[in-house]
Amino acid sequence: MEKQLFNFIAKYMPLSVEEKEAIIELDIFRNYKKGTVLLKEGQYSKVGYFVIKGCIRSYYVIDGEEKTTAFYTELDSFSPLCVVNNKPSEYYVACVEDSILTVANPEMEKIIFEKFPRFETLCRILSEELLAKSQASFDDFKTSSPEQRYLKLLETRPDLLQRVPQHQLASYLGMKPQSLSRIRKRLVDQHK
Amino acid sequence: MEKQLFNFIAKYMPLSVEEKEAIIELDIFRNYKKGTVLLKEGQYSKVGYFVIKGCIRSYYVIDGEEKTTAFYTELDSFSPLCVVNNKPSEYYVACVEDSILTVANPEMEKIIFEKFPRFETLCRILSEELLAKSQASFDDFKTSSPEQRYLKLLETRPDLLQRVPQHQLASYLGMKPQSLSRIRKRLVDQHK
DNA sequence: GCCAAACGTTCACTTAAGTTAACAAAAAAG
DNA sequence: CTTTTTTGTTAACTTAAGTGAACGTTTGGC
Structure with missing residues (x-):
């Protein structure tokens, strides 16, 4: 289970045994059943996700209708806006399938960044990459x-x-x- | 001119005099005339931008037609996908107005991150925030x-x-x- | 195994955007 | 100042998506 995560990270930087152990100690792996709602509109969540297995989606409820805006599958990561801006979430997040996710909050990140500053570099690079890719998808959609x-x-x-x-x-x-x-x-x- | 940049950064973390001097020493401020093309399709650019004053846009040329996908104005930052993925750019970037931009590449970042690790934290937080906002705009567009x-x-x-x-x-x-x-x-x- | 709910397809009709083209206005070039 | 070029508007027509409803199918709960 951790293997998927470490293989993914290794594409950016191979981890030492100590680093892997530090991650495992955080106890971030969770199992969810299909249909589980991870985040509801109005909630102030502080956790981000990385999909080990399965599929989650984000959706708005507008005039009683669900509007799905994103799907996250194996090796995708996702941090809802409310985690970043401290405002109530405008959307829901739910499991489309039985899923295994890592679940982490900024305090956990802080702990690990202090012990292993390389992790912060990793996260910076990952989110810069995700940002550029997100913009490219948006461009595609628009055109x-x-x-x-x-x-x-x-x-x-x-x-x-x-x-x-x-x-x-x-x-x-x-x-x-x-x-x-x-x-x-x-x-x-x-x-x- | 630097003031806009430092005021912006101060919203996230106030900078010391030494930190400000280190940034000024990088000599990253540039003036561009309206119409200047900063990046062409096919190029392998390595620089990202922060808009101090003015407006830049990114656009694709598809079947001979320009398709504008983004505008960046005062206090916006923008790192083209080609900077991140090392592939030739699929789009152009040009100045819509006379503009003052900061222009920096990953080596310059590396230098400053090593001297002041806080800067890397700042950049991580900024790009996480930009990512979440970019996704929210995309959601808005879709719905x-x-x-x-x-x-x-x-x-x-x-x-x-x-x-x-x-x-x-x-x-x-x-x-x-x-x-x-x-x-x-x-x-x-x-x-x- | 049955029933209700959720899901997917189809259809007739409405609405809005795409297309093509002509023209007017504004801006840039000379 | 005049001439291009770029930009914006309008109009007639085409095309495709939205709407509302009916119907069949699948799924999941009981």
Whole structure:
């Protein structure tokens, strides 16, 4: 279980035995059942997540409708805005599948950063990278039509189509479930 | 000129005289004329920016058309994806106005982080914050119609409408210039 | 194993954005 | 000052997504 995490980190910096032990001592691994709500609108959460296994999603409830905006799967990390800005969360976070996550808060980070300053460098690099990638996805979204976004998703995250209900994918792609259904039909029809 | 930068940083951590001097010694302040292209598609740039004064934008050229995806103004910082992933840039960056920017690369950061480790903490916190905010903007975009996005922009960054050509705003809002023009007309008409 | 809820598809209709093109206005270049 | 070039508006038409509703299917709870 820790292995996935350490393999991931090793891509950036191989860890020493002491460093690995320090992480294990933090006791950050948690199991959640499908459907578990990790964060609710209005809550002041202080924890961020790293997905070892499974899938979680963030969603807003607007006029009684769920609007899914993100999915996080294996090796993705996610720190809700409320962790950063100390305001109540505007969205929910829930498990799409049974999941194994690491769960950590800023105090735990502080402890580990003081013992091993390299970890802070790692976190800085990771979040700079995630920021640039998040902006690139946003750019992609802005410059594409709904159909192009669906095709792009097929290329880049085909697994999501198997793991996630379509109506959640629809709002993730910025459209209504009926539109996604129609687009899929259109594409199938074209191919015959 | 340095004052804007130090005031901004002071919101996160007040700097000592030595720290300020170390930054000034890096000689990172630059003046650019309106229209200057800072980064071209295909280039491997290694520099990130912080806007002291002025406005820069990033844009793609797709089928010969410019697609503007972001504007950075006073106190915004921006590190292009190519700086992070070592791949040729997929987009351009240019000055929308005469601008004063700080320009820094990872080696300069390394030097300053080694002398003052607090700076790395600052950069980590800043990029975590920017990441969470970038995701929130993306969420907003996904869950809104073109008209709602225009109205949101009026609320959150009304200055952009004065500073930036409308056809650039249009692609920033994920629509065609004609559509933005129509939306504006529709809104004016409704109000009478 | 049955029932209710959730999910996905389809359809007819509405609405809004994309497209193409013409033209006006403003800004930059000479 | 005049001429381009860039920018913005408008209009007619096309295309695709939103809406509301019906219906079939799957899923999960009991």
